[in-house]
Amino acid sequence: MAKTTKILIAGFGGQGILFAGKALAYTGLKADMEVSWLPSYGPEMRGGTANCSVTLSDTPIGSPIVDKPDILIAMNLPSLEKYFYETEKGGYIIFDSSLITKQDTRDDVITVGIPATKMASDNGLDGLANMIMLGKVIKVTNILTIEQIENSLSQMVPAKKAELLQKNIKAIELGYNY
Numbered sequence: 001m002a003k004t005t006k007i008l009i010a011g012f013g014g015q016g017i018l019f020a021g022k023a024l025a026y027t028g029l030k031a032d033m034e035v036s037w038l039p040s041y042g043p044e045m046r047g048g049t050a051n052c053s054v055t056l057s058d059t060p061i062g063s064p065i066v067d068k069p070d071i072l073i074a075m076n077l078p079s080l081e082k083y084f085y086e087t088e089k090g091g092y093i094i095f096d097s098s099l100i101t102k103q104d105t106r107d108d109v110i111t112v113g114i115p116a117t118k119m120a121s122d123n124g125l126d127g128l129a130n131m132i133m134l135g136k137v138i139k140v141t142n143i144l145t146i147e148q149i150e151n152s153l154s155q156m157v158p159a160k161k162a163e164l165l166q167k168n169i170k171a172i173e174l175g176y177n178y
Helices: 017-030 077-083 116-122 129-141 146-156 159-177
Strands: 004-012 034-041 049-057 071-074 092-096 110-114
Touching: 004 017, 004 077, 004 129, 017 034, 017 049, 017 129, 017 146, 049 077, 071 077, 071 129, 092 129, 110 129, 116 129, 116 159, 129 146, 129 159, 146 159
Parallel strands: 004 071, 071 092, 092 110
Antiparallel strands: 004 049, 034 049
């Protein structure tokens, strides 16, 4: 049976939404999956809306557009509100609980809050809440392994920025082990 996972990462510009999506897509590519990566952001960029659609599949992908995600990663309240009811039944909603006080509930999805922004700040990893979220997504959904994503990051982050690689890996592991 074909397996396709549609992921939507949403937040505001400057939260690393597109980089998180690129990390997922590149990791899927390295794992011999069919992949699509479609960034979308408002004209204001930093501080404006940003989202990224990623599809990972074992069969060719017809469209890169993700309107009904299997996995929603919400980094701010407007994003959660916008896509909360669009997430597929049986899917996952993973949100940054340090920025979002969740109101609504659904019993047909798995909802997981993680205080990613606070964890990043507490661990000297400012700006890496996106990677903490990614670590949690990998743990909860098993779409990829932590080893796969860490190996991909080592190829995505240039050697001259090795300190960033270690910080990204630490952030992923924090989210994974939360």
